[in-house]
Amino acid sequence: MTTETAATPPVAKRVPAERTHHGETVVDEYAWLAAKDDPDTIAYLKAENAFTEAATAHLAGLRGTLFEETKRRTKETDLSVPTRKGDHWYYTRTVEGQQYGIQCRRTVRDGETEPPSTQDGAPLDGEEVLLDGNALAEGHDFFALGAFDVSPDGRWLAYSTDFAGDERFTLRVKDLDTGEVLADEVPGTFYGSAWSADGSTLFYLTVDEAWRPYRVWRHTVGSPAGDDVVVYEETDERFWVGVELTRSEKFIVIDAHSKVTSEVRVIPASDPTGEPTIIAPRRQGVEYSVEHHGNRFLILHNDGAEDFELAYTPADAPGAWATLIPHTPGTRLEGVDAFVNHLVVSLRKDGLTGLRVLPGPESDSRATQGDSGSTGTYDIDFPEPIYSVGLDSNPEYATSTVRIHYASFVTPDSIYDYDLVTRSMVLRKQKPVLGDFDPAAYEQHRDWALADDGTRVPISLVCRAGTPKDGTAPAVIYGYGSYEASMDPWFSIPRLSLLDRGVIFAVAHIRGGGELGRRWYEEGKLLAKKNTFTDFVACARHLVKAGWTATDRLVARGGSAGGLLMGAVANLAPDAFAGVVAQVPFVDALNSILDPSLPLTVTEWEEWGNPLDDPEVYAYMKSYTPYENVSAVDYPAILAVSSLNDTRVLYHEPAKWVARLRATAPSGGYLLKTEMGAGHGGPSGRYDAWKEEAFVAAWILDRLGRA
Template sequence: MSTDTAATPPVAKRVPSERTHHGDTIVDEYAWLAAKDDPETIDYLKAENAYTEAATAHLAGLRETLFEETKRRTQETDLSVPTRKGAYWYYTRTVEGQQYGIQCRRAVRDGETAPPSTADGAPLDGEEVLLDGNALAEGHDFFALGTFDVSPDGRWLAYSTDFAGDERFTLRVKDLSTGEVLPDEVPDAFYGSAWSADGSTLFYLTVDEAWRPYRVWRHAIGTPPSDDVVVFQEDDERFWVGVELTRSEKFIVIEAHSKVTSEARVIPASNPTGEPAVIAPRRQGVEYSIEHHGHRFLILHNDGAEDFALAYTSADAPGDWTTLIPHTPGTRLESVDAFSNHVVVSLRKDGLTGLRVIPDGSTDSFDIAFPEPLYSVGLESNPEYDTASVRLHYASFVTPDSVYDYDLTTREMVLRKQKPVLASLGGTAFDSADYEQHRDWAVADDGTRVPISLVCKAGTPKDGSAPCVIYGYGSYEASMDPWFSIPRLSLLDRGVIFAVAHIRGGGELGRRWYEDGKMLAKKNTFTDFVACARHLVKAGWTSTDRLVARGGSAGGLLMGAVANIAPDAFTGVVAQVPFVDALNSILDPSLPLTVTEWEEWGNPLHDPEVYAYMKSYTPYENVAAVEYPAILAVTSLNDTRVLYHEPAKWVARLRATSPASEYLLKTEMGAGHGGPSGRYDAWKEEAFVAAWILDRIKP
């Protein structure tokens, strides 16, 4: 990789710092980088940014080209498909040149049953702007919208904003009949809210010092927030809390979850001052969620059902559970949505997502069929309870995001909109036939077959000559289902293969796939990924010197781990907001997320076996004097989920321990976990990463 020879990498000072756990000493000479308010820390991060900019200066032209390709292919002025709720169609509009979406609605007209057409991207006649993200973001480097919740009667809008990227929101209420923003203002609110049936009362969440949502508050519209009442407080630090209004608008649901246990309470939406009633007391290891459906609550649960079963209980007097869909090993039931005359279950089987419809609440059911061998499908926002159709989202690696309305009775599926993909710089129009997607399988060290999904230009040879990016995550039972990406087209058109390793720790093959990649089985995640990388080379998809690994957050932990255990397998590694200092973070219960994460990673603070196991794989602790692939680490100063100092410390130790390789650290100084907030800024960030990848693999 060519770099500016005048660029000199910063050298982080080494300050002795030691801690002892279970008789073992952790040496952390870069712990000082955690002092975010120290000017020396900021100066160091700025020096790293300057070095990264100088080292990649030769890619400036390529970055601009990649950005322009994304921009040209995107219909910048556009509308989402309007969703009906009550007397209005709700939608989001974007305008060419503007960074953020505009939240709008338009009244439903007499006889109007289908959503208005949005093909030309023009504003709908008679639209009402509810929130303009561009106006709210004015004067700020970062902007994110958290809660956006319109009251059942359509009068009030609860919304929350974040201008730092730390996901600590300020909650406000807007009177949509007058446009007035009420003085009711709540700082440090979390995602989520729920309205009472009459719109007089708003329920919302706040966090504790460790950024754990633990309190549900009740706020009467028009009263000072100082008069708000705590409705529920979760004191067990393993649990976090959520609140929502059921689709039927009959109940406020308060759910408390840990990683392995859950508990639900309900309040009648018509009686917001009522006491929350428990549906089923929490039992360690039992997860369940509820959905209101007429005279009953539907309960999705794993009590004796590893891949979950669906049951119901009386809404009037919750008690025993009656099975509706029994447990079927290998078919993971993920969520349930109830409508007046139908139930729709979201599931996954054989590594693919699916939707099962139960008409009229009966036991007769059918699965909706989809044509491609690889795809991703799920329900969109469906706020109306009394409906005969549902809105769903469909995409694949080669099919742009598509919105359908599916008639639950006739089983007819109507395409409402497919994401436009315009011609690129050369005037070439997008054609899905120009690309192909494949499913392959690697064999892990223990004999487990691990699926790999791939997309490439049609006719790409399997002779090892094609460059490849292999992406992975492998944590929290999150599945990396096929998704369409306009920026990815720029890589595919240059001959790059994009592969996703569906490694253990994710949820692609059910709950057992997840369990076999967490806690004291976490290393399966890393060895699975390496097995996938080596399989791609052996099968002729690519070669080692043309293979770049990429992952973010917990997938960044994956990147750091595979760089340590198989540095010869890749020519480059991209680690975005990477969780590379996992042991030190999980040892500190004062940090955001730590205690709630103990049921995901284990508790190294109190369990010597977990401590030893985590120390054996956490990337920062296992940096060695070996020849590493080139590494690009991208982070954000205000990230609450993975603190910026983890990759900063990691890069410093890599550079000090194995200085022959190239390590770049890029810190967004005014953003959070998701990186830059504006869409153009996000495209530029992706262009930066893609240019670095292309420079490594030289397609």
């Protein structure tokens, strides 16, 4: 790397490295940047950071203003709505000036059926602090919790911490009766844990060298970690493993799943040393999940049901599946939650999320039609034309009231308690937005773009009320389009700073996501992946054609797989955008997917294809991967944001991409910002996260002429 002043773009040295696949030899001159421990790599990243800081120095004041606007609108000292589990109310508390949440509980008092009020944000009388994230994070630049799991009897807390951002956690057990953290400490664990019914035994996960959770362990509280026993090991590198305790607290569920195939085992929670029982052997292409309910297991599956159906099988002798809700094309069943006398099914229809309530087993014969017209079965209605709804924390099995989370682009996150019998809903808390916030000052819309192949692609938009539709408004278009993940409307306090400056915010619900069901996902993966990119460009062009904005007033934004999208559309239609923000971007996808030693690679082959073995997949991926397709064209300004300790998308992908952009098309403005002590999600503390968002928003406003 050359030594440059901060005002001069860094120039990455070129060290040609050859690779040959399917008879083709390719030279990668920036492959050396993958050497994280090489001093030249760190020096280059720091030089890029210095250049980015210098190039955006004129925005320092705006960044400060945006940060203060978010801070001023946020109730910094606050409590979540307490959730009942057994004899306690559990909640999270935040304190002004502190980066992290404080996990607390309070004993349920005699006759207390309603959650305690949290409106003043003060600690509840009789509060017990379980974990203080601020105390745990002291002395560390990064902090994240992995597991936070209280045993059924309320005695033990299993929790895990990450101080690097690489999502490799150290697991500990705390005695909540005495406050003592036990000596049984386990490093290298993954998300997820499960307690036995009596709280004597804890199940947890560890990862292999490719960061794949593959082993389920059994730990006896109070014993050395060296005595722990492997309960299950998954040898197929395509499969990840999860573990959890059912809401009924009757079974430990071990879930092994690839991108397209599932296999589930259960262990009675009352017999933690028992052998796992398999629910159904894996069959390639069949996905299923399991929930316990009374004397049966509920099975949500796609066997002959593209958008999934709900079935059940006896809990004492799992076997054939009997249908409970048959498959309905266009209604994607996404999950089922069981309570003693009711089931709540999470679904997606017409691009919107929804909740369907079914009565208990004694009424199943009357509720098999799967629509709101069935006797005893109904869908919960919501008023706004665009919204997002789902179940919140509901740990109690014996209840007829469920906690619901609801939000839209204009409605702040709202927590409701819904009575499944009376069908009444009580608002427990809406996320406070301080100052003069008025939802009526904003409006949201649903529009549709026409893709190259004639497919209609939905777009969700939010803007200030009365924003002119004459092409004069600036806009941001956001996209993801992978893994069947749906970008449902969400409320954002930092986004208000953009909207109040006249910016329209749009989300392109492109193929590869799950907004319109399983087929929508299938049409944007593997050898149909390019639909994701052309859909996004079609949405961008539609916003201009419909008068929402103009090309020189439109910035594209996406992260992770959405960062791959950003790099692809920059190559595909560089004239369509005034700027591109790519956060932790998967822009060197082909090289990463060719390397099975990297985290996630083998598990990803069912999402992207296997270019290592299949020449057609190799050629197809090579034709769209951003890094491979940089050319000497006029690119829009690009801001790439990454993290050195990211496990999911390695830092060197955007570093290599920016280096090649700068060498190949030097007329463009390219900035790379690497967090040197964070992971995939960026900075961990809330104030640091606000500052990061202010940095990105200021750059966007500068590109849109609103700085």
